[in-house]
Amino acid sequence: MAVDELWSWSATDLVAAVASRKISAREAAASAIQRMREKNPSVNAVVVDLGDEALRVADEADAAVARGDSLGLLHGAPVTVKENVDFKGRANVNGVPAYRNNIAPDDSPVVANLRKAGAVVIGLTNTPEFSMRAVTENPVHGRTLNPWDSAVTCGGSSGG
Numbered sequence: 001m002a003v004d005e006l007w008s009w010s011a012t013d014l015v016a017a018v019a020s021r022k023i024s025a026r027e028a029a030a031s032a033i034q035r036m037r038e039k040n041p042s043v044n045a046v047v048v049d050l051g052d053e054a055l056r057v058a059d060e061a062d063a064a065v066a067r068g069d070s071l072g073l074l075h076g077a078p079v080t081v082k083e084n085v086d087f088k089g090r091a092n093v094n095g096v097p098a099y100r101n102n103i104a105p106d107d108s109p110v111v112a113n114l115r116k117a118g119a120v121v122i123g124l125t126n127t128p129e130f131s132m133r134a135v136t137e138n139p140v141h142g143r144t145l146n147p148w149d150s151a152v153t154c155g156g157s158s159g160g
Contacts (some may be wrong), residue, residue: 006031011077015118018065018076025061025076028052029120032078036123039147045159047083047141048090048124054078057120064118075118082158083124083141084131087111095129095138131157 006014006028017023033051040046048133062075081087086104088111093099107115114121126144128136136159137143146154153159 004034006025006034007078009078011074014077015071015073015075018061019071021032021065025065025069025120026055028076029058029078029122033122036080037150043145043147044142045147045154046080046123046124046145047126050121050123054120054122058134061118061120066134072118074114077119078122079114079119080117080123081114081121082127082131084127085110087121087124089106091122093140094131095127100140126159128159130154133157135159144145 006023009017010027014028018025029051033049033054034047036125037049037051040049056091057076064071064075080122084092086106086108087141088104088107090104091100092102096103111121119157126136126141129138129140133158135143135153136156142153144159146152
């Protein structure tokens with residue numbers, strides 16, 4: 001499979017390939033970021049693009065592999081995090097206009113554990129207001145469309 005298709009690999013395969021140096025974490029992240037940037041405009045799933053930051057994190061992940069450090073279970077795997085989960089230094093908007101300036105002072109345990117496991121966060125995803133609807137739509141970021149059929153909901157809460 002071509003490196004530009006790494007976005008389609010399972011997390012298990014990516015992590016194993018990064019650990020064995022078959023691919024780099026940067027290549028895995030770059031592939032996922034490219035795919036995100038290519039497809040997201042038509043579905044509006046990712047509302048905060050962390051791609052540039054993710055590439056720096058991926059470089060750190062590659063340096064850890066080169067040093068022979070102990071690697072986490074998700075080392076080098078690109079992931080997204082729902083926008084209603086505290087991500088240090090980013091707004092936890094949760095689809096609510098009044099929360100636009102609700103900047104997370106620290107990572108939530110979920111994000112901290114993802115980072116500790118070596119995951120590379122490439123973006124924050126959309127959610128309905130207060131994450132409590134069957135359709136992912138809010139006045140801050142708009143509606144997330146189902147990538148297979150825009151006439152069918154992508155779901156609520158984690159629709160992004």
